[in-house]
Amino acid sequence: MTDAERFDAHVAAEGKVEPKDWMPDAYRKTLVRQISQHAHSEIIGMQPEGNWLTRAPSLRRKAILLAKVQDEAGHGLYLYAAAETLGTSRDQMVDDLIAGKAKYSSIFNYPTPTWADIGAIGWLVDGAAIMNQVPLCRCSYGPYARAMKRICKEESFHQRQGYDILVSLCRGSDRQKQMAQDALDRWWWPSLMMFGPNDDASPNSAQSMKWRIKRFSNDELRQRFVDATVPQAHFLGLRIPDDELRYDDTAGHWRFGEPDWEEFHRVLAGDGPMNAHRIEHRRRARDDGQWVLDAASAHAAKRRRPAA
Numbered sequence: 585m586t587d588a589e590r591f592d593a594h595v596a597a598e599g600k601v602e603p604k605d606w607m608p609d610a611y612r613k614t615l616v617r618q619i620s621q622h623a624h625s626e627i628i629g630m631q632p633e634g635n636w637l638t639r640a641p642s643l644r645r646k647a648i649l650l651a652k653v654q655d656e657a658g659h660g661l662y663l664y665a666a667a668e669t670l671g672t673s674r675d676q677m678v679d680d681l682i683a684g685k686a687k688y689s690s691i692f693n694y695p696t697p698t699w700a701d702i703g704a705i706g707w708l709v710d711g712a713a714i715m716n717q718v719p720l721c722r723c724s725y726g727p728y729a730r731a732m733k734r735i736c737k738e739e740s741f742h743q744r745q746g747y748d749i750l751v752s753l754c755r756g757s758d759r760q761k762q763m764a765q766d767a768l769d770r771w772w773w774p775s776l777m778m779f780g781p782n783d784d785a786s787p788n789s790a791q792s793m794k795w796r797i798k799r800f801s802n803d804e805l806r807q808r809f810v811d812a813t814v815p816q817a818h819f820l821g822l823r824i825p826d827d828e829l830r831y832d833d834t835a836g837h838w839r840f841g842e843p844d845w846e847e848f849h850r851v852l853a854g855d856g857p858m859n860a861h862r863i864e865h866r867r868r869a870r871d872d873g874q875w876v877l878d879a880a881s882a883h884a885a886k887r888r889r890p891a892a
């Protein structure tokens with residue numbers, strides 16, 4: 585048996601892979617790609633919600649949102665640390681992001697014009713993230729699976745707080761309910777795009793599923809998300825912005841229309857409403873915060889030096 589054959593048999597038998605184990609270069613490469621992009625998404629994802637920290641409608645909502653945004657920073661930390669076990673560095677990953685060589689989730693390139701958008705992000709974006717991240721807790725690569733277990737523990741709070749914002753708005757004035765509907769109209773389709781292109785247009789899925797990185801296909805997880813979320817929208821008394829939406833009694837699934845894949849690829853190519861703003865903000869944070877990193881590294885180096 586070759587190393588590659590032994591490796592494939594190991595992961596096919598649900599074996600875990602640890603940093604010091606032999607692994608195909610392509611396995612390492614696709615994990616650095618996926619985990620670093622996941623980490624970038626967590627950190628960039630702090631911007632749209634951070635935009636409302638100073639404008640939350642009450643001290644309670646502000647404290648909840650602050651806790652959530654801080655959680656996302658921690659999620660990014662876990663994921664960058666998991667990616668670094670594959671031989672890349674934090675600096676390299678962030679440089680690749682800012683240079684446009686690495687992606688982050690398309691969903692974070694949309695604006696948050698009202699407080700209802702913060703509710704829609706928690707409910708839909710974190711709801712989609714939960715659907716996609718729970719299977720990753722069983723990923724074949726040990727550090728990624730362990731990071732996901734920690735992250736998933738916090739995601740359900742993220743989704744609940746977003747849904748709770750929309751429950752309040754939908755039980756409020758007509759204007760507040762309309763704000764919630766407008767936010768659902770803005771975030772519904774971009775949330776479906778979070779699961780990636782259709783399976784027949786996904787270049788990475790087949791191999792990622794063979795290597796037990798991905799447990800379910802993009803379309804399977806998208807369908808699960810729609811089936812779980814449509815009844816929640818109906819409970820709020822909101823309309824899903826999809827004229828093709830209908831329940832298929834025989835299959836037991838909600839049938840839905842096709843996302844605008846041209847918009848998806850346009851946003852991935854950097855032409856979304858907020859792409860330039862998000863990357864410029866991330867570049868400024870890296871550059872303006874460099875002195876903190878330098879000071880911390882100098883202090884750590886001094887402590888390592890033997891006393892004279």
Ligand code: 3HC
Pocket residue numbers: 617618621622623625626629656659687688689690691709710713716777778779780781785786787788789792798802852
């Ligand atoms: N945004 C940006 N890029 C996307 C994308 C999206 N929504 N969906 C797919 N892509 C990219 C892929 O990265 C890939 O490009 P690449 O080869 O240059 O990396 C290309 O489109 C083709 O997609 P594939 O389906 O072939 O790629 P994958 O097999 O990697 O599947 C994925 C895409 C489902 C996003 C997978 O990478 C994944 O599960 N990643 C981990 C989860 C993640 O990153 N979630 C992002 C949101 S994190 C979040 O929401 C935090 C929450 O707390 C708010």
